Amino acid sequence: MNFETKVRFDFIKNRNKFFLVSLILIVVGIVSLLFQQLNLGVDFSSGTNMDIAVSKSITKEQVDEALQQVEHDYVATVGGTNSDRVTLRFKEVLDQNATKAIMTTLEEKLSAEVSSEINVVIPSMARELGEKTIWAVLIASLGIMLYVMLRFEWRIALAANISILYDGFIVVALFSLFRFEVDMPFIAAVLTTIGYSINDKIVVFDRIRENMRYSPAKKPEQLANLINQSIWQTMARNIYTVLTVFVVALAIFLFGSESIKLFSLAMLIGLVSGAYSSICIASPLWYVMKKNQKVKKQSKPASTSS
Template sequence: MNFKNFNFVGASKYFYTFSIILTIVGAIFLATVGLNYGVDFRSGSNVDITTTKELSKEQLESILNDLGIGEDASITPGEERVNIRFNQILTESQDLALRDAVHKLDKDASFEINTVDPEMAKELGRNAFYAVLLSCIGIIIYVSIRFEWRFAIAAILALMHDAFVVVSVFSIFRLEVNTTFIIAVLTIIGYSINDTIVIFDRIRENLRFAKIKRHSDLVEVVNKSLSQTFARSLYTALSVVIAAFFMLILGGESIKMFSLAIVIGLVIGAYSSIFIASPLWLLFKGKDIKKTKAPKPKTEV
């Protein structure tokens, strides 16, 4: 696949526009409706029921209303698995009553109940924030030591872009955010920085043999570096996205949000490494390059 003459730097403006629009929309949704936190980040009980018979949402709502716990419950039915999320923590008597009521409809149904108290929910939220923050700081230090500060700033801005876009998509479509989502974000950051480092390494290598006199020379180096690494980035991204996609389609309910976040993040990370990170470095580096001015016409005497 030959992209030798493709103007990656010129095409980046379209991706900048797309990312800016998505960022603005995501920021609006985050400010107004926030995230749809799972039970991991807020107190309550999460009940997963594996059934041998299909139970309708109406049947489950009737059971919960009869038990007096249906007001704050959210039911997600499935063919062989039903999820019920409560904003309150179920007591032992409510737990037993729910099991007995469901067993009357399906005697072979099995239960998995996870409970998170308010203090644990706050601690999980703090730890998730610290995990993302520390990973970003570590990446800044690593890239600064291996390359230079311009590469580090461009890389971290691209990573923040990747993470924020994934968070924005989950906010816009009201998808559940739980601990597996945080794992997915950290995985996306790791994958994206790996792809970005490969491109930056090629840019640095090409700079050693380039004679940079004008801004256009710098643009040429970036385009050349991206053309040399584009096929590698594309094929690597496709192979991982395909695997994550089948995890999403064929995987269990517990990893669906993880798989979806991975698919979205890998696609965003693949294009940000090429069309966001590298042009950002060019923007910072280009300020040091004086653009050549047209020579002034000679005045005849």
Template sequence: MFKFVGKFKIWFSISLVVIIIGMFMLFTKGLNFGIDFKGGTIVQIAMNQEFNKPDVDEIIKKYTKEFQTNKAFSEGKIELEIKSNSLDNNGIDKVFKDIKAKYKKAELKSQEVMGASVGNELKKKAFTSSILAIIAMLIYIGFRFEFRFGLAAVIALLHDILVTISVYAIFQVPVNSPFIAAILTILGYSINDTIVVFDRIRENQRKLRGKKVSEIADKSINETMTRSINTVITTLITIVSVNIFVPSVREFSQPLIIGIACGCYSSIFIASPLWVIFKNRSKRARA
């Protein structure tokens, strides 16, 4: 039986190094916020025919380097959505003219300017919803299990969010509104993985009375690790496939890949050792 809890300093150190580097980059360079947060122009073009997205991207690159495109379907028609914070009306006209020359059926459907205030409001709502979700999880787990379980689970959730944000800050990956949806999804997935381990710990507490808390945790982790790894691998295979073959959802799938992998790591190497630490401190305080 592998002793996970006894090596908790190694696991904690790995996470701390990533988070410290990420937070340094966050405070020095900040996140690379996209148009959803910084504001800019959104152009919708009804293509009315199949088109090659990389070819369209090459056309747009002639007029701006800061943009993102999405292929969508509306009322059975194929549409192209262009977001950019550096395209003016003259640039949009040139882009559409070049696209029209290549795709004769293309029609300019709409163009609108989105202010940065919309992005600021989105950030506030994302922060509020994340805090409310974490508080609700803490209350539920504290009621369903015990407060120490809830506290360890919440710290593990914060770990997953911080690692994901750190990766984005270090590599300056663009952050748009799908990132927020991904973070909330990560919260739900990660807590599910952690609860599986905690439920086994609770069962083993009754079966292994008299054993050390660390031994109970190690046994529980070893018993559930295969299930956790198999679950995360099958999930990641699906998400990685979507990320590769469906480029339009990469802004959502990329943070999911990072967060789900972190969720598996934290449920094994962070949450359970934290519970052992809290449990031992409680025993010493009572003694």
């Protein structure tokens, strides 16, 4: 079988450029997390979330005008099919009297019937959610690494895991840098990103393994050429897969309700990062580790005397 493919761009030769760009992004992300930290939502910081249904269509300006006398700081988002739902997020833990007063004020100012679902997160619960989230990401990463080790080899597993952790970190770093709110849907987006990211990497590494069966690479130059060919052979498939999900996530971001905009934004960032890392980080990282591996010398067949 012939696996020769035209290499339009040498990813392995330019690997140091990709590593440098990625390192700069990591440093910027670390600095942002150290000085700005994350803009935690109610799910991860103590506070009160009020999901309110209104009997007519409203705007955010109407809500702000109605609550201008409220002493507590809040963030309001209006959504629903007919713009008849409003979500109020308070950094404080409000008691029953405070929430009842807010409901009464809205009912009077908006001249409409209102009903609400109130969720309160106390500090201890917020810490527990944060700890469980960290464990979820770590366990997911470990499970993926073990799976890849069983299917391929430890070098591929290490390169793939470093890449998916990079993808997750980039999403977190950008949310920290631009002060987007981090809540439970955000965590779901990060875990979904990891799933799509590892799928791209498995496709590339599976093609590399298949090509090595028919054309074993014994020199670094041969290995680099084989990896480049494998990347280009899977390029179209990876682009189409990512682009399909990207279009859906973009449509949700542009036309969806306010409550899921940040979820779709995290997905968009993760999809782009995953496509980039599959080509520009995972495969070059594996090449760096693999090229130094000593090639086992093939035993010479014993000579037969006539």
